[in-house]
Amino acid sequence: xxxxxxxxxxxxxxxxxxxxxxxxxxxxxxxxxxxxxxxxxxxxxxxxxxxxxxxxxxxxxxxxxxxxxxxxxxxxxxxxxxxxxxxxxxxxxxxxxxxxxxxxxxxxxxxxxxx
Amino acid sequence: xxxxxxxxxxxxxxxxxxxxxxxxxxxxxxxxxxxxxxxxxxxxxxxxxxxxxxxxxxxxxxxxxxxxxxxxxxxxxxxxxxxxxxxxxxxxxxxxxxxxxxxxxxxxxxxxxxx
Numbered sequence: 484x485x486x487x488x489x490x491x492x493x494x495x496x497x498x499x500x501x502x503x504x505x506x507x508x509x510x511x512x513x514x515x516x517x518x519x520x521x522x523x524x525x526x527x528x529x530x531x532x533x534x535x536x537x538x539x540x541x542x543x544x545x546x547x548x549x550x551x552x553x554x555x556x557x558x559x560x561x562x563x564x565x566x567x568x569x570x571x572x573x574x575x576x577x578x579x580x581x582x583x584x585x586x587x588x589x590x591x592x593x594x595x596x597x598x
Numbered sequence: 599x600x601x602x603x604x605x606x607x608x609x610x611x612x613x614x615x616x617x618x619x620x621x622x623x624x625x626x627x628x629x630x631x632x633x634x635x636x637x638x639x640x641x642x643x644x645x646x647x648x649x650x651x652x653x654x655x656x657x658x659x660x661x662x663x664x665x666x667x668x669x670x671x672x673x674x675x676x677x678x679x680x681x682x683x684x685x686x687x688x689x690x691x692x693x694x695x696x697x698x699x700x701x702x703x704x705x706x707x708x709x710x711x712x713x
Contacts, residue, residue: 514699516699516701518642518701524690524705525703525704525705525706526643526689526691526703527703528699528700528701528702531698531699531700532706533698539698539699539700540701541698548670555710561661572641574643578699586633586645586648587637587699587701588645589642589644589645590642591640592641592642592643594641595713596629
């Protein structure tokens with residue numbers, strides 16, 4: 484069964500450093516998303532992406548964040564200058580051809596720790 | 599704006615018994631979708647069940663079923679014949695029809711299954 488994959492599974496970085504989180508969505512999906520979950524809290528939407536541009540973004544997704552689909556398979560989230568409060572689990576998700584209302588399938592997450 | 603509320607931070611069930619997890623939501627949308635996701639200790643988000651608000655029939659997926667009360671804006675999850683592998687965090691989520699992907703999550707219910 485096709486699934487969303489994410490790399491790395493864990494990343495530790497120093498405050499102020501740039502990090503890139505990578506995702507490979509399900510191959511025939513057209514809509515891609517990033518969510519984050521701070522430990523012990525609920526999952527929060529960051530951004531959605533379709534047709535090579537951002538469809539929607541939350542207040543969390545400020546200028547420090549960017550997303551890119553550099554090729555036909557990868558979808559990346561970049562945090563330019565990490566802060567302590569960026570420590571969280573970051574989930575990538577994808578959905579099919581009809582839009583965000585379709586079921587979103589999540590990857591296993593990347594656990595980011597900012598020191 | 600949509601909100602999702604899960605009023606039970608923790609629940610416990612005996613193996614082979616039935617448990618119901620509560621979820622209420624608030625939305626001004628006339629059409630939307632509701633989901634239950636399971637997050638085991640590995641922290642991967644796994645889809646359990648999906649309900650389309652325009653369908654009156656409650657969704658069922660093997661041992662998992664929902665009680666969808668549209669007028670009351672209630673969407674509870676029933677797990678029958680509970681198994682040890684059902685132990686996890688369960689998140690209720692909603693999304694308006696036509697959305698670009700902003701799934702709104704509740705805070706989650708931690709389910710323990712006793713052998």
